[in-house]
Amino acid sequence: MQSFTSVPLVPPHIAPDHPLASEDYSLFTVSINEMATTVGGWLDDRVDGGVIYGPSRFGKSSGVDNWLRPLLSQRFGGYVPLVIWSHIDSGAQSVGRFHSHLLLSSRHELAKATRSPLDRQHMLVERWAELALQGGGRFLVLVIDEAQHMTQREWLWMVELHSLMDKERIRLCVFAIASLQFFDEPVGMALSGGAHVASRFMLVSEPFHGVRSVEELRYVLSGYDLGTEWPPKSGISYTQGVAPRHWEQGFRMEDQADNLWQALQDELPGKYAGPIEFPMKTVAKSARHVLLRIAGGADPEDVGSLQSWRSIVAGTGHRTLMAIVTAAAPRLSRHGLSA
Numbered sequence: 001m002q003s004f005t006s007v008p009l010v011p012p013h014i015a016p017d018h019p020l021a022s023e024d025y026s027l028f029t030v031s032i033n034e035m036a037t038t039v040g041g042w043l044d045d046r047v048d049g050g051v052i053y054g055p056s057r058f059g060k061s062s063g064v065d066n067w068l069r070p071l072l073s074q075r076f077g078g079y080v081p082l083v084i085w086s087h088i089d090s091g092a093q094s095v096g097r098f099h100s101h102l103l104l105s106s107r108h109e110l111a112k113a114t115r116s117p118l119d120r121q122h123m124l125v126e127r128w129a130e131l132a133l134q135g136g137g138r139f140l141v142l143v144i145d146e147a148q149h150m151t152q153r154e155w156l157w158m159v160e161l162h163s164l165m166d167k168e169r170i171r172l173c174v175f176a177i178a179s180l181q182f183f184d185e186p187v188g189m190a191l192s193g194g195a196h197v198a199s200r201f202m203l204v205s206e207p208f209h210g211v212r213s214v215e216e217l218r219y220v221l222s223g224y225d226l227g228t229e230w231p232p233k234s235g236i237s238y239t240q241g242v243a244p245r246h247w248e249q250g251f252r253m254e255d256q257a258d259n260l261w262q263a264l265q266d267e268l269p270g271k272y273a274g275p276i277e278f279p280m281k282t283v284a285k286s287a288r289h290v291l292l293r294i295a296g297g298a299d300p301e302d303v304g305s306l307q308s309w310r311s312i313v314a315g316t317g318h319r320t321l322m323a324i325v326t327a328a329a330p331r332l333s334r335h336g337l338s339a
Helices: 030-044 060-076 095-105 117-135 152-167 185-191 195-201 214-225 238-242 244-248 253-266 280-295 306-314 318-327 329-334
Strands: 049-053 082-086 139-145 171-178 204-207
Touching: 030 049, 030 060, 030 139, 030 171, 030 204, 049 195, 060 082, 060 139, 060 171, 082 095, 095 117, 095 152, 117 139, 117 152, 152 171, 152 195, 214 238, 214 253, 214 280, 238 244, 238 280, 253 280, 253 306, 280 306, 280 318, 306 318
Parallel strands: 049 171, 049 204, 082 139, 139 171
Antiparallel strands: none
16 A cells, blocks of 8 residues: 655745744734724823724734834834733733733843732832833833733732822823623623723724735735845845745735635635634735745646635635634624624
8 A cells, every 4th residue: 555645835945943934924914004003093192091802813913012012113203111911821810920920021030039919019110110211201001912811800900000100100001902702891891890990991992903805915915025034134035035936937925815815705604794804814824835835846826826725725724713703793893893
């Protein structure tokens, strides 16, 4: 009986540390720019808090981790005191542990040192005051990613920190990045006795969108051709680097937008009733797959055909993910995402 060994997607000549091999890269999108513009506007108005919400895998965390800081610095012409705390690995059961997580996210040199809860609170206020004064504006931005996991107890501890910063005459602006289940959190929190939490941190909100048009998709895919670089400072984009011969012949990922857009629609679940906007996770995984296939010797015309794109998109779990999105369609419509 003959045995077959499947060919790995990443060809041997692509270094393991190449961002396409490791998936350690982030493409700039219209939605990321909109998020930064929204947060920048909230900072102009010095609001106490706000919420950016959207479906899972749409690219919220990537935008926060890779783009928010430089975009805010560009908008405000320099350093913006910003602390990003991902709540995904937290779930603090005590106020001391809560402060410890925030100290670590604030890069306090003694974040892991043994201290009493009160000492940790004092350390955190001092650290935040230090960061705020470095910015010269007497304000600090705290972004809480995966904020849908925050408990009411943690929000109450956040209110206390907010009040302590007020006493230092420093405005703490708390912005939550959350998934769809956060939609009704302000009302639910108010009804359960946390009205002061909702009124302080959740009065303003904006949706985070997926890729909404073939034009947006073309812009995103052009990042592989123009907005990426490997090795660093080489001036060689991902497309050029992994497919140099086809690059010289005019191959560009942005030219794949029409077929990918059609494939994203063709592979929607039956009777899909959600918004026609697609997760960056699906787009990035599909585009990476095509580029690595070409790097491994595939013909760009074959791997870039509509039938090929449909197969690749289906392999990302796109249909299941969009079924989850359509389950939230009434909420999406009610809260401002187009259905």
